[in-house]
Amino acid sequence: MIFYKKFYFLIFGVFFIAHSVLANTVVDDDISYITEFATLDDDIASASLVWTLNSKSKEQNRKLQAFLAAKINGPIGRKSVREIIDFRIINDINFSIDATSNHLILTVQSQKESFALAASHTNEILKNTAINETWLKRKNYSFRNISSTKLRTPELLENELISYVLFTGSDEIISKDSINLEISRRPNQIIFNARNFEFNGIANILLKDLPTYNAILNDEANKPFHQLPHGVIHLEDEEATETLIFIGTVQSFNSLIHQAETNTLFKYMGYGAGSEMFRIIRQEKRASYDPRSHFNQISEKLAFTGLSATVASETWDEIHNLMYDIYNNTRMGLNTRQGLKNSHNIVINELITNLRKKPNWLVKRYLELHPDQPPETSINLELINASFDVSPDLLNNKAVKTLSDPSNLISIIIGGKINNKIRKDDASYCQLPKGKSLAFCLEKLTKAQDSR
Amino acid sequence: MIQKIKIIFVLTSLILTLPFGLNAQEVIPLKNTHGLYNAYVIPIREQSRIDIQLVILSGSYDENEISGIAHYTEHLAALSSDAAVLQEPRQRDLNAFTSQVSTVYTNTGNQDDLDRLMRLTRAVLDTPQLSEDFKKSEIDIVKREVYYKERNAPSRWLNRLVLQKLYNSKYGRAETPVADLNKLTVKAAIDFHNKHYIPSNSMIIISGNINESLAQKKLTEYFGDTKKTKRVMDSWLNQRPENGLESITKISTNRLLSNQLSFAKFFRFDDLSDILGMQASFFIASDIYNSHLNNLLYLDGNTAQSFSQSSYIAINGDIEYTASLIPFEGVTLEDAYKSLRMSIRNLDTNNITQKEIEIARSKNVAYTKSLAQSPRAYLDFFQNLGSDGLPPVSPKEFSKMIANAPNEDILKIISAFVADSPSAVILAELDNNL
Numbered sequence: 034m035i036f037y038k039k040f041y042f043l044i045f046g047v048f049f050i051a052h053s054v055l056a057n058t059v060v061d062d063d064i065s066y067i068t069e070f071a072t073l074d075d076d077i078a079s080a081s082l083v084w085t086l087n088s089k090s091k092e093q094n095r096k097l098q099a100f101l102a103a104k105i106n107g108p109i110g111r112k113s114v115r116e117i118i119d120f121r122i123i124n125d126i127n128f129s130i131d132a133t134s135n136h137l138i139l140t141v142q143s144q145k146e147s148f149a150l151a152a153s154h155t156n157e158i159l160k161n162t163a164i165n166e167t168w169l170k171r172k173n174y175s176f177r178n179i180s181s182t183k184l185r186t187p188e189l190l191e192n193e194l195i196s197y198v199l200f201t202g203s204d205e206i207i208s209k210d211s212i213n214l215e216i217s218r219r220p221n222q223i224i225f226n227a228r229n230f231e232f233n234g235i236a237n238i239l240l241k242d243l244p245t246y247n248a249i250l251n252d253e254a255n256k257p258f259h260q261l262p263h264g265v266i267h268l269e270d271e272e273a274t275e276t277l278i279f280i281g282t283v284q285s286f287n288s289l290i291h292q293a294e295t296n297t298l299f300k301y302m303g304y305g306a307g308s309e310m311f312r313i314i315r316q317e318k319r320a321s322y323d324p325r326s327h328f329n330q331i332s333e334k335l336a337f338t339g340l341s342a343t344v345a346s347e348t349w350d351e352i353h354n355l356m357y358d359i360y361n362n363t364r365m366g367l368n369t370r371q372g373l374k375n376s377h378n379i380v381i382n383e384l385i386t387n388l389r390k391k392p393n394w395l396v397k398r399y400l401e402l403h404p405d406q407p408p409e410t411s412i413n414l415e416l417i418n419a420s421f422d423v424s425p426d427l428l429n430n431k432a433v434k435t436l437s438d439p440s441n442l443i444s445i446i447i448g449g450k451i452n453n454k455i456r457k458d459d460a461s462y463c464q465l466p467k468g469k470s471l472a473f474c475l476e477k478l479t480k481a482q483d484s485r
Numbered sequence: 486m487i488q489k490i491k492i493i494f495v496l497t498s499l500i501l502t503l504p505f506g507l508n509a510q511e512v513i514p515l516k517n518t519h520g521l522y523n524a525y526v527i528p529i530r531e532q533s534r535i536d537i538q539l540v541i542l543s544g545s546y547d548e549n550e551i552s553g554i555a556h557y558t559e560h561l562a563a564l565s566s567d568a569a570v571l572q573e574p575r576q577r578d579l580n581a582f583t584s585q586v587s588t589v590y591t592n593t594g595n596q597d598d599l600d601r602l603m604r605l606t607r608a609v610l611d612t613p614q615l616s617e618d619f620k621k622s623e624i625d626i627v628k629r630e631v632y633y634k635e636r637n638a639p640s641r642w643l644n645r646l647v648l649q650k651l652y653n654s655k656y657g658r659a660e661t662p663v664a665d666l667n668k669l670t671v672k673a674a675i676d677f678h679n680k681h682y683i684p685s686n687s688m689i690i691i692s693g694n695i696n697e698s699l700a701q702k703k704l705t706e707y708f709g710d711t712k713k714t715k716r717v718m719d720s721w722l723n724q725r726p727e728n729g730l731e732s733i734t735k736i737s738t739n740r741l742l743s744n745q746l747s748f749a750k751f752f753r754f755d756d757l758s759d760i761l762g763m764q765a766s767f768f769i770a771s772d773i774y775n776s777h778l779n780n781l782l783y784l785d786g787n788t789a790q791s792f793s794q795s796s797y798i799a800i801n802g803d804i805e806y807t808a809s810l811i812p813f814e815g816v817t818l819e820d821a822y823k824s825l826r827m828s829i830r831n832l833d834t835n836n837i838t839q840k841e842i843e844i845a846r847s848k849n850v851a852y853t854k855s856l857a858q859s860p861r862a863y864l865d866f867f868q869n870l871g872s873d874g875l876p877p878v879s880p881k882e883f884s885k886m887i888a889n890a891p892n893e894d895i896l897k898i899i900s901a902f903v904a905d906s907p908s909a910v911i912l913a914e915l916d917n918n919l
Contacts, residue, residue, distance in 0.1 A: 311578075
């Protein structure tokens with residue numbers, strides 16, 4: 034057994050101090066890399082097992098997640114699902130599955146005192162290659178696509194738009210056998226997280242007897258991301274009492290401070306009761322229960338951003354204009370000093386909550402920087418520093434360059450009557466036929482705009 | 486290549502609060518409750534903040550003419566208390582929620598904020614003071630909220646339908662909030678407030694960084710002028726289904742994402758000698774019968790694509806069991822319903838082993854331990870039994886109650902569940918052509 038001993042240091046200014054601890058556990062092969070963070074709440078430990086695995090399409094991505102979910106939820110050998118569930122409840126062991134276009138991630142989390150047990154249970158699951166067909170069907174159903182035009186929630190709309198941007202390849206069917214083979218091998222990376230906890234030996238427990246062959250599935254690089262077009266997409270529905278309005282885009286950032294500043298401005302526009310969306314659209318106009326902003330990092334220096342509200346259908350046009358006003362006013366720097374300070378505090382609190390409570394958030398940020406293996410020198414999640422470095426007092430002067438030009442935004446209206454005033458040419462307007470997904474109009478607008 | 490990198494972030498931010506511990510959660514009844522139904526303090530040394538929960542012992546079950554009026558009243562009372570105390574009353578979202586049996590207002594801060602928190606709490610009981618236009622326009626917000634919840638969980642509608650069939654009513658233990666949205670009026674809300682938001686129908690639970698004497702002092706300071714009157718009667722406790730009811734309704738709909746059945750069954754546990762102890766027995770018993778059905782229909786069987794169950798026990802021992810089932814591919818709604826009925830009938834208490842009971846106990850104890858991860862869940866736990874007018878129970882005390890719950894009571898509740906009792910089912914078939 035070979036021991037590699039390395040020290041790494043990170044310092045995060047006033048709010049964070051950091052130090053490294055000598056690594057004294059190794060995995061005796063050259064497949065899995067191990068990284069350890071210590072940001073979670075005191076009682077909790079987690080391990081995220083990461084398979085480097087490209088998904089060309091969202092459908093492929095769903096299949097991979099469904100397969101892993103079936104493996105976790107189905108019976109293991111002679112153990113019934115009931116026995117397994119009771120064991121997990123009593124020992125407070127929880128699993129979650131996440132996937133990007135490049136990785137499949139399984140995270141196991143439990144109280145620190147039972148974490149070795151949780152690791153052993155995880156290994157038992159991973160070694161079980163017999164997939165129960167009933168559970169696989171169930172999970173394929175659970176992970177199925179639900180169109181945002183059906184339930185009309187902003188969350189589904191966000192998911193659908195992000196999937197359109199990230200998954201740009203062809204929808205080739207992957208066989209069950211090849212998925213099984215892929216997920217049966219050792220994960221490429223294991224990322225631990227716990228404070229004041231020694232993970233000695235845990236990696237060996239997790240990986241015991243798992244085969245060590247290299248990835249075989251979808252090993253060619255993914256195609257570049259799509260960009261969202263600008264303009265208006267409208268699914269007309271005169272009978273709907275409620276209409277969902279979204280304006281936004283996928284924004285790329287030239288620096289991490291630019292990203293953190295943009296996040297702060299979107300918090301100002303639409304996060305919580307102090308925001309402009311809440312103040313104007315809910316409290317003054319009495320028009321919506323759920324006005325909000327969206328800021329969701331989807332790749333390195335790339336985020337899904339926007340504003341949304343669900344309103345009585347007869348008012349959608351007025352509120353749509355108001356949302357543009359809110360965006361433009363914020364972009365013009367007409368923002369209160371206190372509001373910007375509060376919004377920056379929200380960004381920081383969200384960051385700390387993510388570090389303390391959401392191991393997958395940190396894993397995804399880490400994988401964006403180090404998709405295949407940890408770096409030779411140091412890991413530096415500069416986004417954390419950049420978030421603290423935002424100066425709310427300077428934001429009004431910078432806002433016009435920080436936020437995208439409004440002409441780059443896309444409006445998506447689901448419900449309500451057509452408004453002829455915004456129905457212009459084919460390059461900026463698409464009426465979505467009932468039963469079609471948003472991709473129909475996104476592709477149509479993109480094609481028209483590209484040909485100009 | 487073998488690499489292990491270990492990085493430790495040590496959070497020292499002042500923004501962070503200490504995580505909840507499970508130590509020292511004695512529930513202390515305050516000696517002088519003045520006009521309140523009851524008042525408790527739960528000192529938690531490890532916590533820096535204080536939470537004050539005002540529990541109005543009335544909720545949606547207490548609506549007898551307009552569904553949703555308790556919810557609209559909650560909005561007005563919360564906004565009015567903010568307007569009376571805070572400088573910027575609309576700068577925070579509502580700090581309250583309405584359940585079937587209660588409406589709970591939560592104010593949180595540190596010890597320096599204590600007077601403000603008490604004033605906010607006290608102001609909830611005052612008749613809402615907001616402009617007429619604002620009160621009226623809040624109906625629009627309630628409408629948007631109700632529609633929002635319907636969009637996010639389309640099966641809520643089906644679950645309401647089955648309870649309407651079970652109780653042959655749209656009010657009390659059943660409700661119809663979407664259909665009644667246009668019946669909401671300011672006057673009806675003020676009438677509801679005047680009737681239910683009285684000190685003797687209200688309980689206070691103060692928890693966190695506070696001791697008994699300070700809690701008592703502040704209670705006297707802010708509620709010393711309140712006088713004891715009669716608590717509002719829970720008339721819904723007498724609302725029971727018709728004996729022998731077995732209602733089966735088939736519908737076609739395009740409102741759901743799949744075929745789905747919604748089932749409700751009403752039964753009783755008559756031995757009320759120890760009401761608090763009964764709650765612990767009920768938790769274990771419902772865990773056991775839920776597990777049995779879940780095994781047969783979902784975990785080890787293939788009747789259900791998804792299956793969820795819920796049970797609610799009222800203070801008089803009435804128990805309402807509800808289940809929602811999406812059939813597995815190839816299984817008809819009728820067959821799924823038959824399997825569900827059969828699974829209930831075949832549950833024989835003679836076959837329930839001591840080991841099963843002990844596993845159910847362990848799961849409930851594990852649940853209380855997991856509450857340490859969520860301050861919100863912790864507060865919900867305190868007010869859960871409080872909402873029935875019972876003393877709140879801390880997770881630690883609950884663990885003891887679970888350990889002491891007698892097997893005999895647990896088995897009696899399961900027998901009552903298995904026995905024939907009034908039930909209703911809606912079999913909803915998806916028809917996207919509608």
